[in-house]
Amino acid sequence: MVTGQPFPDQPPALRPGDRVRLVAASSALADLERLQAGLAVLAGWGLALDDDPARLPPRRWGYLAGRDGERAGDLHPEAAPGDRAALLACVRGGWGSARLLERPLTAAGGWLLGFSDVTSLLWHRLATGQGGAIHGPLLTTLAAEPAWSQERLRALLFGEPLDGLDGESWVGGQAEGPLLTANLTVATHLLGTPHLPDLDGAILILEDVGEAPYRIDRMLTHWRLCGALQRLGGIGFGSFEGCDTSEGGDGDAPGFRLEQVLRERTADLGVPVLAGLPVGHGAVNAALPLGVRARLDGDQGRLTVSDPVTGPGR
Secondary structure, three states, X not given: OEOOOOOOOOOOOOOOOOEEEEEOOOEOOOOHHHHHHHHHHHHHOOOEEOOOHHHOOOOOEOOEOOOHHXXXXXXXXXXXXXXXXXXXXXXXXXXXXXXXXXXXXXXXOOEEEEOHHHHHHHHHHHHOOOOOEEEOOOOOOHHHOOHHHHHHHHHHHOOOOOOOEEOEEEEOOEEEEEEEEEEHHHHHOOOOOOOOOOOOOOEEEEEEEOOOHHHHHHHHHHHHHOOOHHHOOXXXXXXXXXXXXXXXXXXXXXXOOHHHHHHXXXXXXXXXXXXXXXXXXXXXXXXXXXXXXXXXXXXXXXXXXOEOOOEOOO
């Protein structure tokens, strides 16, 4: 299956000396040390910070990293049009970025990097026809990524070829289409809103954390009831960290395991399905560009993407 929907233009590849802007769009920063470690990785790639990370710990409004206007301001710092940061790097996830979609968010340009709660901002970008969205490590998780995952993100940002990712084949077949990657819980709450990208023929990669199997079941059933899963060209599952519990059973009777739920809710869709991709809240969160052409091979158990700047991936 090959989709005919257009692919958004992507920003230019980064070069040494390009500037990075910190974006704290979600929960308040709790660990400045992990943030500094992530910034050190970016500095090692020759990128320059245009911001003072020390401003973030005091910025708090309840459980959020500041009031909505402050957090939205991180996406649109006051600067001359020719002086914008080439990379908007999200500090952490948690909750809060969807609140920013209630206000006008003009195109910020450059690349936007993050995952988890940042799914709202990444998908809004695609829904408004913008490119440059990257589902990948947050600044507070980047330093903990294995070397190959850090190198993958660097290669993506600097316009170099990306290797494919291997997973476990659950349903065979091949599909090509625009790549969408998301936290399942966050993406579910975008259904029925104008911030949902076009799902027709898309290759959707899902991940989550801390959700019991019955809640995963409930969300995927919602996707089925509104016809969203049936529109996809292929499905991949990343890590579902802390999701495989027996919660939802009847008394002493065990409930469904996570794998049972994921398999049963997708097996009859007639599209290839992969599991075990190194994406999400697990030990590895391999960076993926959103909105680019991807190929999901359910026979070989492999996901490949077109490099946003340089063309077809490997």
